Structure formats: C-alpha cells, structure tokens
Amino acid sequence: MVEARLELHDISKRYGGVRAIRHADLTVEPGTVHAIVGENGAGKSTLIKIIAGAESADTGTMAFEGAPMHLTSTQDALGYGIQTVYQEPQLFAELTVSENIFVGREMVKGGRVDWPAQHVRVLELLDLLGLPARYATRAVGDLSIAEQQQVSIAKALAGNAKVLILDEPSAILTDSEIEVLFGVVRRLTDSGVSVIYISHRLDELFRICHEVTVMRDGETIGTWLIDDLTVRKVVELMVGGAIEDHPETRTTSDAEPRLVLEQLAAAGHFSDVSVSVRPGEIVGLYGLIGSGVAEIAEVVYGMRHATGGRILLEGKPINPRHPRDAQKLGIALLPANRKAQGMFAFQPIAFNISVSHLPLLSKAKIWMDRRRETAVARDMIQRLSIKTPSEQQPISAMSGGNAQKVVLARQLVERPQVLVLAEPTQGVDVGAKEEIHRIIRALAAEGTAVLVATSDLSEALRISDRLHIVRSGTTTREFAPGASQADVLAAAAGADEEVPA
Amino acid sequence: MSTDVSTPSSAPTPEPAEPSATKVARRILPSPVTGQEWVLVAIVVALWIVLSIATPAFGSASSWQPLLSSVAPIALMGVGMTMIIITGGIDVSVGGALMVAGVTTAKLLVDQGVSLPVAVVAAAVLGLVLGLVNGFLIAYGRVHAIIITFGTANLFQFVGRQIFASQTVNGIPGTLDFFGRGEAGRTLGLPHSFVLTLLVAVGAWIWLRHNRSGRHLYAIGGDPTAARLAGIQVQRLTLMTYAATGLLVGIAAVFTVASGTSTLDQTIGSGRELAVIAAVVIGGTSITGGRGSVLGTVLGALLVQIVASGVTQLGWPSQLSDFFVGVAIAIAVGADLIRQRARQQR
Numbered sequence: 001m002v003e004a005r006l007e008l009h010d011i012s013k014r015y016g017g018v019r020a021i022r023h024a025d026l027t028v029e030p031g032t033v034h035a036i037v038g039e040n041g042a043g044k045s046t047l048i049k050i051i052a053g054a055e056s057a058d059t060g061t062m063a064f065e066g067a068p069m070h071l072t073s074t075q076d077a078l079g080y081g082i083q084t085v086y087q088e089p090q091l092f093a094e095l096t097v098s099e100n101i102f103v104g105r106e107m108v109k110g111g112r113v114d115w116p117a118q119h120v121r122v123l124e125l126l127d128l129l130g131l132p133a134r135y136a137t138r139a140v141g142d143l144s145i146a147e148q149q150q151v152s153i154a155k156a157l158a159g160n161a162k163v164l165i166l167d168e169p170s171a172i173l174t175d176s177e178i179e180v181l182f183g184v185v186r187r188l189t190d191s192g193v194s195v196i197y198i199s200h201r202l203d204e205l206f207r208i209c210h211e212v213t214v215m216r217d218g219e220t221i222g223t224w225l226i227d228d229l230t231v232r233k234v235v236e237l238m239v240g241g242a243i244e245d246h247p248e249t250r251t252t253s254d255a256e257p258r259l260v261l262e263q264l265a266a267a268g269h270f271s272d273v274s275v276s277v278r279p280g281e282i283v284g285l286y287g288l289i290g291s292g293v294a295e296i297a298e299v300v301y302g303m304r305h306a307t308g309g310r311i312l313l314e315g316k317p318i319n320p321r322h323p324r325d326a327q328k329l330g331i332a333l334l335p336a337n338r339k340a341q342g343m344f345a346f347q348p349i350a351f352n353i354s355v356s357h358l359p360l361l362s363k364a365k366i367w368m369d370r371r372r373e374t375a376v377a378r379d380m381i382q383r384l385s386i387k388t389p390s391e392q393q394p395i396s397a398m399s400g401g402n403a404q405k406v407v408l409a410r411q412l413v414e415r416p417q418v419l420v421l422a423e424p425t426q427g428v429d430v431g432a433k434e435e436i437h438r439i440i441r442a443l444a445a446e447g448t449a450v451l452v453a454t455s456d457l458s459e460a461l462r463i464s465d466r467l468h469i470v471r472s473g474t475t476t477r478e479f480a481p482g483a484s485q486a487d488v489l490a491a492a493a494g495a496d497e498e499v500p501a
Numbered sequence: 502m503s504t505d506v507s508t509p510s511s512a513p514t515p516e517p518a519e520p521s522a523t524k525v526a527r528r529i530l531p532s533p534v535t536g537q538e539w540v541l542v543a544i545v546v547a548l549w550i551v552l553s554i555a556t557p558a559f560g561s562a563s564s565w566q567p568l569l570s571s572v573a574p575i576a577l578m579g580v581g582m583t584m585i586i587i588t589g590g591i592d593v594s595v596g597g598a599l600m601v602a603g604v605t606t607a608k609l610l611v612d613q614g615v616s617l618p619v620a621v622v623a624a625a626v627l628g629l630v631l632g633l634v635n636g637f638l639i640a641y642g643r644v645h646a647i648i649i650t651f652g653t654a655n656l657f658q659f660v661g662r663q664i665f666a667s668q669t670v671n672g673i674p675g676t677l678d679f680f681g682r683g684e685a686g687r688t689l690g691l692p693h694s695f696v697l698t699l700l701v702a703v704g705a706w707i708w709l710r711h712n713r714s715g716r717h718l719y720a721i722g723g724d725p726t727a728a729r730l731a732g733i734q735v736q737r738l739t740l741m742t743y744a745a746t747g748l749l750v751g752i753a754a755v756f757t758v759a760s761g762t763s764t765l766d767q768t769i770g771s772g773r774e775l776a777v778i779a780a781v782v783i784g785g786t787s788i789t790g791g792r793g794s795v796l797g798t799v800l801g802a803l804l805v806q807i808v809a810s811g812v813t814q815l816g817w818p819s820q821l822s823d824f825f826v827g828v829a830i831a832i833a834v835g836a837d838l839i840r841q842r843a844r845q846q847r
Contacts, residue, residue: 074730090730092723093844094791095716096531103720104731112711119529137529141844 003066005030005194006051006082006163011060013046020046022218024060028163033185033195035205035226038215039238039457039489044198047215048165051196052084053077081162085169089148091155093141098122100140101155125154128187130180146177153184164188165196170204182208200288202231202493216240232490239457239485255279258314258449259331259418261300265308269295270473273309277418277449282440284464285453285475288492292473293453294336297422300451301333302326313418327356330417334408334424336453342407345396349388350377352395352406357413380409384439401425401432408439419443422453437463457489533710534796537785537836541800545807552811559814566692568810570682570760573694574599574753576802578773579780580698580705581632581746583798586781587709588742589722589790590639590646595750595777597657598631599770602754604661607670607765610677610758617676625751631657632747636740654774662767670765677759686759694756699799701749706795714738722790779826780805783833789841804829 008026012019021043028034038044049055051062053071062069064080071077077084091100098115101122107114122136129150140148149169156164166185170178185195185208197209205212206226213223214237221237257276265271270292277283287293298304300311302320310317313329320326326333335341344352354361354373361376363369377391384405388398395403404424411419421440425433440463444450454460460467467479469491477491534542553560578595585592602624609615609623631653638649678685680694687693709715720728721735729735757769784801786793805826812822 075732090724090727092720092727092791094723094787095719098529099716103716103728104733106713106716108713113713113716115529115711137531139531 004028004063005065007063008047008051009061009063011047011050011057011062013050013055013058019218021050021057024215024218024220026213026220027223028194028196029211030194031189031192032210033189033197033208035197035199035209035212036215037199037202037205037212037234037238042215042238043218044215045167048084048167048196048198051077051163052082052165054084078159081160082165083156083159083161083163084165085149085152085156085167087168089145089152091140091148091151094139096137096139097126097143097151097154098136100151101125101158103155105159121158122154125157128157129154129184146173149173150177150180153181157188161188161193163194163196165198167198168200169197170199170201178204200493202234202490205234206231214238231493232486235486235490235493239489256315257312259300259451260312260315261296261309262312263309264296264299264306264311266292266295266299266304267307269304270470271308272474273470274475275451275468277451279447279449280444282444282450282452282463282465284460284467285451285470286455286457286460286464286467286488286492287453287470288455291455291470291492293455293470294422296470297333297336297420297451297453300326300418300420301331303333330414332411332416332419334404334411334419334421336422336426338404338407342410343395343403346394348392348394349381349386349398349406350374350391353377353380353409353413356410360414376413377409380406380412384409384412385435399428399432401428401436404428404432404436405439408436412443415443415446416448418449418451420451420453423455424452425454425456425459433459457485457492461485461488530710535785535794537833538794538797538800541784541797541804545800545803548804548807548811552807552814556811556814559811562690564810564814566687566690567682567760568806569695570686570692570756571810572799572802572806573692573698574756575773575776575780575806576799577698577701577749577753577756578746578777579784579798579802580702580795581742581749582777582781583784583786583793583795584705584709584718584742585646585746586778586786586788587718587722587790587793588739589725590739590742591778591788592635592650592743592746593647593774593778594631594635594650594654594657595746596770596772596774597654597661598628598747598750599754599757599773600661600767601631601657601664602628602751603758603769604664604670604765606677606754606758607673608664610673611670614674615676617679620676621752621755624755625748628751628754629744629748632744632750633740635747636743639743640736640739661770665767668767671763673758673761673763673765677755680756680759682760694759697752702795702799709795714741718742719791722787722792776805777802779830783826783829785833785837787837787841788834789837 004027006028008024011021011024013021024043024047026047036044036047046055050057053074053076056072062071069080092103095103098118102118107117109117119136123133126133126135131147131150135143140151143151169181173181189195199205209226211223212226212229212234214221214234216238221240255278258279259277261273261275264273273296275283275285285293285296295304299306302323302325305321311319318329320329320331344355350373353376358368359365361369361373374391380386381388381391386402386405386409388402395406398406424440425436428436440450440452452463461483465481467483467488468475469477469479469488471492479488558564582592582595605627606620606624609620615623635650635653638644639646642649680686709718717728717733717738720731720733721738725735758765780801781793781798782788783804784793784797786797808825809822812819
C-alpha cells in the first residue's frame with residue numbers, strides 16, 4: 001500500500017470567537033481527485049488555507065507522504081509541492097504570461113533572466129492547457145478571466161506540483177473551458193499529482209472526482225468514494241440533520257406587485273431574471289456565491305446598470321441610473337459589503353444614520369438640526385435594539401451585528417416602499433441574525449415590499465414568503481414556504497433534472 | 502493538439518546554438534519600444550523639424566547644446582523616478598533633495614575648494630542618504646509614498662535653506678566645467694552631462710527589462726500582496742528604488758550647479774519634482790504602477806525641454822510652455838486610463 005500523499009488529523013481553527021473548523025480529518029491519495037464539499041461557511045476555505053500554509057491550525061497534525069509536515073508560510077507549502085490556484089487569479093496584469101508563470105522563481109543566466117529557457121517550459125505548459133503558443137508573450141491583462149485562470153494553473157504546474165488545490169476553478173469558466181480544465185486534471189492525476197477540488201457545482205464532481213469529503217458546520221463528516229454517491233446524497237450529507245425550522249406562516253396580501261423585475265439582465269453577471277414582490281411580502285433570492293444574486297440587488301438600487309429587461313415600480317417602468325434616483329423612488333438598499341459600501345467607520349452612529357436624510361433633518365435645508373438627528377438616532381437604537389452606550393459611539397467600535405443594524409437603521413428613517421437587502425446577516429452572530437430577521441418581518445408587516453438576496457440557505461428559507469433560486473445568473477425555480485433544504489440546495493447546485501433517489 | 506514544429510520540445514534535443522537562442526529571445530520578449538514611445542519619437546522629431554524651419558536659430562549648435570544640457574538633470578532624475586512609479590510609488594521630494602545636494606556641492610567648492618571627483622562623490626552620497634530616508638520610511642514604515650515624500654520635501658527645503666545661510670552662494674569656481682555648458686563640457690559637440698545621462702538610462706533600461714529584480718519592480722507595482730506571496734522581496738526592492746533615485750538626484754545636482762553661473766540662488770530645485778514626474782508620465786509610465794520604461798522617460802524629458810525652448814525662441818509668452826506640458830500630461834494619462842478601462846471591459 002502506498003503512503004497517502006497528504007494526511008490531516010484532528011485539525012481545528014478559531015478566528016477570535018468564531019470556530020471556523022471544529023474538527024477536520026482528511027486523507028488524499030496520490031494520483032486522485034479529492035473533492036471537498038460543504039455549504040457556504042462550512043469551513044472549506046479555512047481548511048484549504050491551512051493546507052496551503054496561509055493559515056496555521058490551532059490543533060491537529062499534518063503528514064506528507066507519511067512524514068510529519070509543519071507549515072508556517074505559503075513558501076513552506078510550495079516547498080512540499082503544494083500549489084494552490086485561488087478563485088481570484090493572483091497575477092500581474094502588465095507582465096506577460098511567461099513572466100507571470102515564472103515570477104519569483106525566474107531562471108537566471110549570467111545576471112539576466114534566461115528568456116529562451118523559460119519560453120521552452122512555458123510552451124509545454126500552454127500546450128498542456130490547450131492555450132495557443134502565442135499567448136506566452138501576451139500581457140496577462142489582455143486575456144479573459146477564464147484564460148487568466150488557466151495561466152494561474154500553468155503557474156502552479158511550473159512549480160512541480162505534487163498536490164494541486166483548485167478553489168472553485170469552474171465558477172468563472174464556460175462549459176468548453178471546463179472540458180479543457182478536466183482534461184488537464186486527468187492528465188495530472190495520471191502522472192501522479194493529487195488534486196484537491198473545491199466546487200459548488202455538485203454535478204461536476206461525478207465527472208472528475210474519485211473521492212468526496214463532506215464538511216458541515218466546521219467538521220468533516222466523512223469521506224466517500226464517488227461511486228457510492230449521488231448528487232441527492234451529497235446534498236443530504238451537506239445539509240445533514242440541520243433543523244428544518246420554518247417561521248409562522250405569514251399571511252400576505254394578494255395586492256398588485258409593487259416591484260417587478262422582467263427578464264432583467266446585466267451583461268456578465270446575470271440574465272433573464274424575473275421576480276415580483278407585493279407590498280408586505282418578503283421574496284428571497286437564493287444563489288451560491290458568484291451566481292449573480294448580489295449584482296441583482298445592485299441593479300435595482302442603481303449601482304449597476306441593467307443591459308436588458310425592465311424594472312417596474314407600481315406598474316411603471318423605472319430606470320435608476322444612480323442610487324439617488326432609487327432613493328427618490330422609495331427604494332432602499334442594505335449593501336452586501338457593509339464595511340466598503342455601508343459604513344463611515346470613524347463617524348458616530350448618529351452620523352451614520354442621518355447621512356442619507358440630511359434635507360429631512362435640517363432646518364430650512366441649510367443647517368443640521370442636531371436635536372432631531374439625536375432624537376432619530378435614539379429612536380432607532382431603541383427600535384432595533386442596537387447595543388451601544390450612546391448615539392455618539394463611532395460605528396467602527398461596534399460588533400458586526402450591531403454595525404449592520406446601524407446601516408439598516410439608515411434605510412428605515414424614511415420608511416421605504418421597497419427594501420432590497422443583500423446578504424443582510426453575513427458575518428453577524430446568531431442572536432443579531434435573529435433580531436435582523438425580526439426587524440425585516442416587522443417592516444414587511446407595515447407594508448414594505450422586501451427583496452432579500454442571500455447565499456445563506458437557512459436564512460433564505462427562514463425569511464422568505466416565496467423563494468427564487470438563482471443559478472448561473474438566472475432565476476430557475478421558485479419555492480413556496482415549506483420547501484426542504486435539500487430540495488433548494490439541489491436546485492441551486494444544478495441537480496434539477498436528476499430523479500430523486 | 503497543435504505543436505509548433507519550429508520550437509524545441511521537451512525531447513532531449515541538443516541546445517540551440519547561440520545565434521538562434523538570441524533570435525528566440527527577440528521573438529519571446531515584448532517589443533522593446535512601445536507604441537506610445539514611437540509616438541513620442543515622432544512628436545520629438547516633428548517638433549525639431551518644425552522649430553528648425555520656423556526659427557532657424559533653433560537648429561544651430563548654440564541652441565541644441567544648452568537644450569541637451571537642460572534635459573540631462575531632468576532625464577537623470579527621471580530614470581530613478583520611473584523605477585519608483587513602476588512600483589506604484591512616487592517621490593515629490595526630489596526638488597528639495599536637489600537643493601540640499603546642490604547647495605552643499607557649491608559650498609564645498611567655494612569653502613573647501615574640492616576637486617571634481619570629490620564634489621561628484623559627495624553630492625551622490627548625500628543624495629543617496631536622502632533617498633534612503635524616504636525609502637526606509639516608505640518600505641518599512643508602510644505610509645503612503647506621497648505623504649512621506651511631501652513631508653521630507655519640506656524638510657529638505659528647510660535643511661537646504663539652512664545650508665545656504667544667506668540668499669546666494671557666490672564665487673563658485675569652474676571646477677565643474679567638465680559638466681558645464683561651455684566648450685570644456687562637450688566632446689564631439691555633445692554635452693558630457695547628457696552623454697552620462699544616456700549611459701545611465703541605457704543601463705537602467707536593460708536592467709529593468711532583463712534583470713530578475715528589475716522585472717520584480719513591475720510585479721510590485723501590479724499587486725504588492727501577490728508579489729510578496731510570489732516570494733519577491735518587496736520591501737528591499739522598494740527601498741532600493743528610492744535610494745537609487747536619491748543617488749541620481751545627487752549627480753543631477755552636480756549637473757545643475759555646473760550648468761549655472763558662478764552664483765547659486767535659492768530657487769535651485771524649485772518645482773523640479775513636477776518636471777521630472779511630467780517627463781515620466783508623458784513617457785508612458787502608468788501612475789498606478791506596473792508599467793513603464795526609461796526610454797519613454799528620456800523622450801518625455803526631451804519633449805518637455807524642446808517645448809520650453811521652442812516657446813522661448815518663437816518669442817511666445819513663456820507660460821504657454823506650461824500649457825503645452827499640461828496638455829501632454831492630460832493626453833498621456835488619458836491614454837493610460839483608456840487602456841485600463843478597455844481591459845476591465847473584458
């Protein structure tokens with residue numbers, strides 16, 4: 001019996017108070033493709049970072065070909081031949097493909113980079129990946145994202161890979177590019193390289209992988225041979241015995257829809273998205289990261305421009321070109337990335353709440369009415385149970401959940417006709433999550449039409465009156481309340497057509 | 502699977518002979534002169550011809566020799582600045598550093614009567630020290646380059662004025678005439694300062710294009726985090742670019758003192774950082790880092806000085822030269838922006 005290429009035993013990792021990985025075991029055999037699957041937040045990325053040397057584990061042991069392995073940096077991992085291709089290509093746009101492949105480990109002859117020697121090796125790698133030889137001298141910035149991804153793989157292979165980690169390699173590739181990728185992966189495994197494959201597209205696993213390790217809530221729950229699994233089975237393992245709880249079914253009006261998206265499209269992100277939201281209704285848009293859900297929310301708020309389809313508000317077509325247009329129409333957005341898009345970090349809570357409403361909170365629209373600003377801020381702090389000693393506290397000093405409530409409060413000062421939330425509870429703790437959901441429901445009860453774009457499955461199921469699945473940038477299926485996690489996840493992961501086992 | 506028959510494959514064929522290896526090298530490297538540089542060459546040549554016809558005096562040696570002398574310090578500092586801007590940094594303190602090195606050199610000549618080699622070495626070492634100050638603060642202090650060098654620019658000016666002590670340094674001897682505007686400063690009609698600048702520029706051009714560390718500067722400017730992950734010594738190379746620039750500023754100070762009169766006043770270095778950055782940007786180096794070349798910078802410096810000289814000789818108001826330089830910068834930055842937008846659309 002051959003030694004395992006890579007063996008992880010009882011790995012755990014904490015970030016502050018959050019346990020990203022509770023317990024992980026993993027054994028990767030030489031010359032195999034080993035998939036790691038799990039929901040968003042199950043701990044896959046952290047595990048990958050530990051293997052790549054970018055993070056160090058708190059507990060546990062690792063072994064490489066039978067000998068103990070200690071990694072303190074990515075350089076250590078590279079020394080073992082552990083190469084990682086991240087989702088975002090780590091390339092230099094102005095350098096040529098050839099230079100990118102060899103950056104940091106150039107072949108040098110007589111004080112100069114040995115271009116001819118590098119070129120020979122680059123041509124071999126390009127041929128292996130099915131890229132034309134002339135690409136060697138092209139600047140990477142002139143290539144498409146998919147081609148850049150292939151360059152990243154070439155870069156990893158140039159370093160004599162023994163373990164190749166592919167983190168969501170197919171997320172940005174077209175079907176024919178995926179075929180090329182699979183061809184490369186097969187050739188690599190034939191020559192003895194072990195590939196660790198992360199993907200949300202579960203149907204792919206059955207075409208390329210040999211073994212599957214499933215992660216759930218920071219634990220590896222087991223490893224199976226692919227032949228013993230079906231997509232359905234994988235989804236059930238990923239979701240596991242998680243509580244299939246549903247909130248009290250809310251009665252919703254059958255009024256005319258307030259917000260309608262008709263075959264809405266934004267080139268490169270999503271197309272043919274059709275959704276309608278009635279007053280008082282909460283409609284969920286669930287999709288895996290990269291499926292285009294966040295971008296849909298941004299188009300409705302005027303941050304991105306639609307390239308096709310229509311948005312109707314109260315039956316009339318609208319075309320918000322700027323967030324200000326959307327605000328005037330009574331549309332509010334809770335952005336996905338609150339640090340970059342929602343917070344004025346060093347400013348107090350009161351400023352963060354009042355900043356979008358200065359005409360309303362000023363005297364004769366000229367100078368600020370500080371007393372009203374304070375009153376509004378205090379009212380919001382109380383209504384949303386924001387935990388803070390005073391409204392003068394800077395928002396940067398607050399926890400994720402409380403900061404998110406402040407950003408939400410800003411959208412609620414003037415009660416919006418339509419509230420769009422993108423990833424409303426990303427990075428907030430369970431208690432705050434519960435409260436934010438309560439606030440969203442209370443708003444809907446007052447008649448606001450709510451659209452929630454999320455990649456958190458349990459949130460999508462819990463909050464939505466109706467739930468649309470977004471897959472590859474299109475709304476595919478609609479679920480009524482009471483849908484099971486397994487059904488929804490299977491639909492989002494691309495197992496629509498499969499007959500349930 | 503298409504395989505290129507003409508290229509050596511992994512099969513153990515004997516290494517190609519030397520001539521064919523260089524032929525391969527020529528084909529596998531991006532073209533040595535970029536499109537923007539050809540445009541600059543064309544503009545410089547066109548301006549030269551037009552100005553020679555419009556004002557016959559422009560074509561005479563007594564006109565282009567001082568022109569090349571005035572290009573030398575700008576282009577020399579531009580070589581260093583190009584390296585800095587390629588890494589995504591900037592140095593707005595070169596004017597102040599030029600003043601410190603210049604006045605110190607002048608004082609040494611007047612008070613100590615030092616020889617030419619001593620003056621050059623002293624100025625270069627002083628410039629190097631000032632560059633190291635900037636480099637250490639930026640590479641290891643991790644504060645943004647424009648803030649740090651803006652601070653040191655003021656500091657250098659203060660130090661420079663302190664060394665001046667009075668309004669001017671008078672009675673500078675002719676020790677530096679080898680780099681001056683007179684007959685002693687020329688060989689075969691070419692100013693020595695310009696020739697030396699060209700030699701430095703050619704060396705830097707080759708280094709940036711073919712040396713491992715030179716290529717790494719482009720990687721740092723492209724993405725410093727990815728560069729560190731790729732095992733590039735980001736901090737050390739960053740420090741090196743500021744130190745090299747400081748050293749070149751020191752030599753540029755010698756050129757500046759040499760080409761002046763026997764009196765040096767406090768305007769030395771004033772506004773020079775802007776002329777240098779203008780030359781670099783017009784030369785096609787991207788202000789956001791990752792792209793650029795020394796050839797472009799030399800052409801940019803030539804263009805700026807030809808415009809200034811041409812405006813004077815045509816008898817136009819001198820502020821028009823600022824206007825033309827401003828337009829050239831706007832076009833260069835615009836071209837860079839359009840290139841980057843076009844990429845993002847992919």
